[in-house]
Amino acid sequence: MPYLKIYIHFVWCTKNREPFLNTIESRKLVWNHIRENAIKKDIYIDFVNGFEDHCHCLISLGINQSIDKIMQLIKGESSFWINKNNHLFPNMKRRKFEWQDEYFALSVSESILNKVRNYIKNQEEHHKKKTFQNEYDEIIEKYNIQIFK
Numbered sequence: 001m002p003y004l005k006i007y008i009h010f011v012w013c014t015k016n017r018e019p020f021l022n023t024i025e026s027r028k029l030v031w032n033h034i035r036e037n038a039i040k041k042d043i044y045i046d047f048v049n050g051f052e053d054h055c056h057c058l059i060s061l062g063i064n065q066s067i068d069k070i071m072q073l074i075k076g077e078s079s080f081w082i083n084k085n086n087h088l089f090p091n092m093k094r095r096k097f098e099w100q101d102e103y104f105a106l107s108v109s110e111s112i113l114n115k116v117r118n119y120i121k122n123q124e125e126h127h128k129k130k131t132f133q134n135e136y137d138e139i140i141e142k143y144n145i146q147i148f149k
Contacts, residue, residue, distance in 0.1 A: 006061040007046065009116055011054060011139075012075060012103035017132065019052035020082075020097055024124070026089050027051070034078050041073050046113075049120045051127045055099075056120040058108065067105045075099040104139060 014020050021027045031048045034057070038045045043065065046058040059070060082089065082097040089097075108116050119126070126135075140147065 002063055004061060004063060005110065007108040007110070007113060007116075008059050008061060008067060008070075009106045009108050009120075010057040010059060010067075010071065010074075010103055011106075012071070013054040013100045013132070015098035015100050017053045017100075020089070020092060021050070022052040022091055026091070029088055030055070030078060030082065033081055034074055037077050037081070038074065041077075043070055043073065047117045047120045049123050051123045051132065054132055056123065058113075058116055058120060071103050071105075075103075104145075106139075106143065 021030060027050060031050070034048055034055070035045055038059075042062060044060040044062065046060055048055065048057045050056050057074070061067075061070070079097055079099055082092075086092045086097070139145065
């Protein structure tokens with residue numbers, strides 16, 4: 001039987017980066033739902049958090065899991081759930097919730113897991129100092145990510 005220990009830091013945004021998740025309560029609902037749904041789908045979420053227009057998830061890949069499939073399962077199901085339960089999200093005002101198609105998926109060395117967990121945990125504080133766009137641009141530059149259009 002194969003054994004894996006591969007951690008991936010996922011980041012994805014709301015469609016057009018709209019701040020749908022603009023309250024701590026709405027974010028907690030979504031992050032908790034993502035955790036609960038992941039358990040049902042045998043996806044191991046180590047840590048999840050985010051801010052009003054994006055989500056960070058630290059995930060340990062399973063034997064038969066791919067990055068693309070995990071994102072499809074998490075983003076697709078959570079969008080469906082948010083729209084089905086839009087009464088829990090007063091700021092939606094009957095608008096349809098969607099995640100953007102794009103996402104980041106960065107490998108994480110076990111030696112920096114705690115650093116990544118703390119970074120994800122402190123999104124509220126982090127975004128008082130830096131916008132998501134600034135962060136996005138820094139990630140693209142720092143990790144030399146090629147954007148194909």
